[in-house]
Amino acid sequence: MTQTIDRRRFCKLSLGAGLLATAANPSSAPILAQNNSTSNATSSFGLHKASASPIKIRSIEVLxxxxDHFIRTTSTDGAIGICVTNGREYLFPLLKELVIPYxxxxxxxxxxxxxDGVYRVNSNYKLAGLAFWNCVGWVDISLMDMLGHVANKSIGELLGGVKRREIPVYISSTRRDTTPEEEVDIVGKRMAETGSKAVKMKVGGRMSRNEDAAPGRSERLVALARKTFGDRVTIYMDANGSYDVPRGIEIGKMLEAHGVAIYEEPCPFDEYENTKQVTDALKITVAGGEQDTSLARFKWITxxxxxxxxxxxxxxxxxxxRTAQVAQMAATANLGIAPHNPKTGAREAHLLQFASWAP
Known part of the structure; x- marks a missing residue:
């Protein structure tokens, strides 16, 4: 049963060292398999250095x-770790029945x-995908927080060392129901309020098979944004898998003409060869991968x-x-990494910790 805790008790439980201590040869073969195992993905992060003695997991609770919902992990010695979930309460039965007991x-x-083990036990691999791995992610984050409390180290330090204490940020709009004029006005006001010098907006219609959110909206939005914000503002555009290859390239060249810095998810996220064709055809930086949960597929991508x-x-x-393992793959391939996170507040604490370490 989901438990409820009061604000004062939650703050006492969560304000600790773990979460808050610090702000090969490429193959062109088709992708045929989905291997989610972590066992051969990377070298060890040395988490046994967190403690000379075992840290036995006594309980994992949903609060x-x-x-808001939280995952609280407690060790037999009373150490506690907290993860603020990203919503998706409909996944709690999967979490409680198939993930936590392991x-x-x-x-x-x-x-x-x-x-790796929770993926294989009881044939959980048959459920491999975003829903299953999201549940594992909550537990992983809470356990890393607990290890941080025990070791009195930040998660960045646990992963191998803090490389940065500041990161550049941008503001992001998730809307497609606005006209270009409305969108530029809304985003412009937010930039003035925050002092941000970078912004991400939406093109296309979201997994829409080349259909725009409104006829001509994408082209008009990009041109108006650049005209209004000028060259000193960095602009990113996210297509959310709206295009096939020809249209994806066409939109990409339009973005290049307006000096857009990043073109996110031009093709549906699981059309890997199509995405590669778009990337190969363009000079603009192409990003993606937020929906992916397979280490083998990330290996192919990188x-x-x-x-x-x-x-x-x-x-x-x-x-x-698992995300740190993807970061290592990207570093080996000399690619960038920018983990997806549309949340704010405490839900982004783990992202900041990751960013402090990321290669």
Missing amino acids: RYGQ FIGKDARDLEMLV SNHALDVVQPDINYHGGLI
Whole structure:
């Protein structure tokens, strides 16, 4: 049963070291398999350094405060880790029945092996995909937080060392129901309020098979945004998988003509060869990967340079460990990484921790 905790008790439980301590040869073969195993993905992050003794997991609970839900992990010695979920309460039965039981009684220092083991146990691999890995991600984040409390280290330090304490940010609009004039006005006001010098807006219609949100909206929006904001503002555009290859390239060249810096998800996210064709045809930086949960597919993407920047979502992809493995793949291929996270407030704490370490 989901439990409710009061605000004062939640703050006492959550304000600790873990979350808050610090702001090969490419193959062109078709993608045929989905291997989610972490066992051969990367070298160890050395989580046993967090403690000389085992950190046994006693309980993993789902808590609620208002409209927010949290995963609280407790060790047999009383150490606590917290993850603020990204919503999706409809996944809680999957979390409670298939994910949480596997972790109980295990040593949290073995997290790298555990996120592999929960995929294989009881044929959970038959459920591989965003819904399953999102549940694992919540547990992974809470366990990393708990390890941080025990070791008195930030998650960035646990992963291998803090490389940065500041990151550039942009404001993002998720709307397609506005006219170009309305959108530029709304975004412009937010930029003035925040001082942001970069913005991301939407083109296309979201998995829309070349249909725009409104006829001509994308072309008009891009041109108006550049004219209004000038050359000192960095502009990104997200298509959310709206296009096939010819239209994706056509839109990409239009974005290039207006000096847009990043073109996100031109083709449906699982059309990897099509995405690579678009990337190969353009000079603009092409990004994507927020919906992907397969390490093997990320390996294909990075080895074949199907994208210039990979964007795994830390929740969707199964947590910090698996996302860190994607970061290592990207670094090996000399690609960028910018994890997807549309949330704000405490829900972005794990992203900031990851960014402090990311290669």
